[in-house]
Amino acid sequence: MKINKKILNLFLAFLSLAFWVAVWHVTANKIGKSILLPSPSETAEVFFTLVKTKEFWHTALNSLKSIFSGALAGVAVGVSIALLSYVTPFFKYLFAPLLSLVKATPVASFIILALVWIGKEHIPFAIALMMATPIVSSNVYEGLLGIDRELYEVTKLYNFSFAKSWNMLYRHSLLPYFVSATRSALSLAWKAGIAAEVLCTPQNSIGLMLYESKIYFEFPTLFAWTLTVIILSFILEKAVVFFAEILLGKGRRKA
Numbered sequence: 001m002k003i004n005k006k007i008l009n010l011f012l013a014f015l016s017l018a019f020w021v022a023v024w025h026v027t028a029n030k031i032g033k034s035i036l037l038p039s040p041s042e043t044a045e046v047f048f049t050l051v052k053t054k055e056f057w058h059t060a061l062n063s064l065k066s067i068f069s070g071a072l073a074g075v076a077v078g079v080s081i082a083l084l085s086y087v088t089p090f091f092k093y094l095f096a097p098l099l100s101l102v103k104a105t106p107v108a109s110f111i112i113l114a115l116v117w118i119g120k121e122h123i124p125f126a127i128a129l130m131m132a133t134p135i136v137s138s139n140v141y142e143g144l145l146g147i148d149r150e151l152y153e154v155t156k157l158y159n160f161s162f163a164k165s166w167n168m169l170y171r172h173s174l175l176p177y178f179v180s181a182t183r184s185a186l187s188l189a190w191k192a193g194i195a196a197e198v199l200c201t202p203q204n205s206i207g208l209m210l211y212e213s214k215i216y217f218e219f220p221t222l223f224a225w226t227l228t229v230i231i232l233s234f235i236l237e238k239a240v241v242f243f244a245e246i247l248l249g250k251g252r253r254k255a
Contacts, residue, residue: 024037024040025040025041028042034220035217037219038223042220042223043220043224043227046221050228059205059209062205063124063193063197063205063206063207064232066125066128067124067125067128068128068186068190069125069128070124070125070129070189070193071129071131071132071189071190073125073128073132074131074133074185075182075185077129077133078132078135078140081095081099082137083140083144085137086141086145092141099134099137099138102133107127107131107192108195108199110127111123111127111199114127114196120200124194124205125193127193127195128189128193128196131185132185132186132188133185135181135184135188136178136181136182138181139177139178139180139181139184140174140178143176144174146174147169147170147174148169148173182240183237183240186237187236194206198211206228209221209225210226213225
């Protein structure tokens, strides 16, 4: 039954994708100018041409490394803030204005300020960190608040090991919040990081390729690099879901 449902979902996802590609194809044919809207076939041709080059992989991996490391740093900082806020309420009030400021300020403003303060090569990392931190912090804090206090006292009373306490308390109440936060944080950090690259154009980055494609009116190339961004975002999200299912699945089997 599960297999049939999974196959059905994949089939429906394929139909949906095929529909919108068809809409794109028809619209591109109606316009008839690749400088305005390249067709799917033109975009695919340029994309597969790029994929065959070493420069493509160097550029894609460089952007992935810079932005992904910033997002992971944001996850670490967010978890730390959440733990500090949970243990000592003082830290909740201390960090609240800063986190609210980061949430309310447009990404473009941070990028412009960062251009003044730090080198452009480090801006995607910094922007990804700032975008990920508030999401992870708020979600993990909510997860910590949901921990069963009576069960917590039981684990302390009987001096349970860390592993047993983790399985009884934190895996079920905290892990779903953490996984959801990480998934959202990585997605937002990736898009914000690419936007930062477009504005600050660091060397060997996807953002620079997007910017140059726009400057030289190479719209099939622009679409191909945009497709690259979407594919990498999809891979990151699926990786998070994959590891989440492993962690949550183990938790269910042990429960």
